[in-house]
Amino acid sequence: MNTDVELRHLRGFLAVADELHFGRAAERLQVAQPALSQQIRRLEAQLGTPLFRRSTRRVELTDAGAHLREEARRILAEVDAALDAARRVGRGDAGTLRVGFAASVMFLALPRLIRRFRSAFPGVHLELRELPTGTQITALRNGELEVGFLRQLSAVEGLRMERVMRERLLMALPRTHDLARRPRLSLADLAAEDFVLFPRELAPGLYTQVVELCLDAGFAPRVVQESRELYTTVSLVEAGVGVSIIPASVRKMGWTGVVYRQIHKRQAETNVSVAWRAGNDRAVVHSFLQVARTLVRG
């Protein structure tokens, strides 16, 4: 039906429609004038209707030509856009990327990473989903997720991982608290204190790690208050509700009524890894990983 019409014909037609002059249009297209005449004659034959009314002295569009002109202009622009978009997707500058993250990672540098990635690859649409580590791992394997941020130590079959962040856990206590006067604290010093912690289900890995740290220190933390946002947690600490154990990056929030103390244990450290399916060669993924790796250096 229309399968003999090629973009070349539309390009030629558009040039003549713009110039209303076969000679100038041919020059613009870098072809000889008779070639253009033939192209357009063929197009007109295909359509079964003239596109120009031409004498040797004047060229003007017919109704059909005027209509086709607008359409041709749009279509050619769309082809360009589509091809450029495909190029960008091929380079990893565009497309959709599904990123999962364990809740506790939100406390860390994820927001900064997202911002950094968005500015580096503005064409990429990010789908962010908060998911428990286990769910992420299956989702990554199923291809429902391209990238995951999780607290996973051991290797997982079929996935590749890289540590992107390591940060210490700190004790946080109210400035008004008696213990706050001492420059050094051991975890055991908190044995009798009230704790403010996030709920276990929100970040099971981190929760377990915190509890185990306490058990190592010889006590089980008495949680008097739960809080889903780290921001709230710290403000509760400041208000004197209790003490807490939080990732070091929180210090940057700049709460004046809270003091932080090192936990002198090797396990008092949280590792955040970025994970992706082995063999996933989507260019967007590598673009993202490239940005994620900048976190390692800071």
Add this chain to the structure above:
Amino acid sequence: MNTDVELRHLRGFLAVADELHFGRAAERLQVAQPALSQQIRRLEAQLGTPLFRRSTRRVELTDAGAHLREEARRILAEVDAALDAARRVGRGDAGTLRVGFAASVMFLALPRLIRRFRSAFPGVHLELRELPTGTQITALRNGELEVGFLRQLSAVEGLRMERVMRERLLMALPRTHDLARRPRLSLADLAAEDFVLFPRELAPGLYTQVVELCLDAGFAPRVVQESRELYTTVSLVEAGVGVSIIPASVRKMGWTGVVYRQIHKRQAETNVSVAWRAGNDRAVVHSFLQVARTLVRG
């Protein structure tokens, strides 16, 4: 830049993207398989990115390919649509047609004509404008209007005209009126009556004609009430406000409280002509005229 990409390449790509099989796609396109391989290799070279990940046993889309697939499908559909539209415009089955009409024509068969045209050429968009005859004539010459309906008797330089309707003017009076009992009336019998007429500016030609008819009969009509819509005029007549002179087609409205009487004069006739610019060969215009001419026969 993208000027080497042709629709052929998009068609080939789309076939393979749909089939995920070079052989079947080639069959669908009625070409040999190696030709397709080459087409797609060229497209990929143009884009600088692979569109398929292929082994000898499996073909699957890359991200760039998946994106391009949707775009290609849309673009090819749009090209088809654009070419079809151009064909239709060329045949006069589509486009925009600007139609002017003198106000008094609205009283006649214009609505029926519009309806008839719309069903015959649903692709054509009609721009209807009520304009005085004089304005229409200049608008037709300027190309601001393609077709006009007017009451013009004499020929006009540069325009072509055809009478599409001729209808008599009738006296209309309330059934309750004394004169309504007489089966035959002459116009002079209305000399002393109150008249309901449309305002002069609304249809100057028809207005003048009505007044001249009365003057011929030896009186000037005393207009006690003006009314912009003919519908209203007749209802006022029925209400006994006065008598009127109206085009015969109004009788079809079926007012029971109104009686109509012939005016036995040759001038008691209104001619409606359709006019267009001489040499206007827009296909839509001729499509419209073709429908307009059906009015002559009824």
Add this chain to the structure above:
DNA sequence: CATGATTGAGATGTTTTCGTTATGAATACG
């Protein structure tokens, strides 16, 4: 593990298509 079937890619010759040059015809303009 070997063999055959299937599938995409490569190489080569042919056909088709497209473009260029040369020429012709029509129209506006001096």
Add this chain to the structure above:
DNA sequence: CGTATTCATAACGAAAACATCTCAATCATG
């Protein structure tokens, strides 16, 4: 009335797209 401009036509040549044949790789199957 002649000239210059401009689009169409014809003939030729080049480039491309395509078909055929062949190969290499992979998967299924006995």
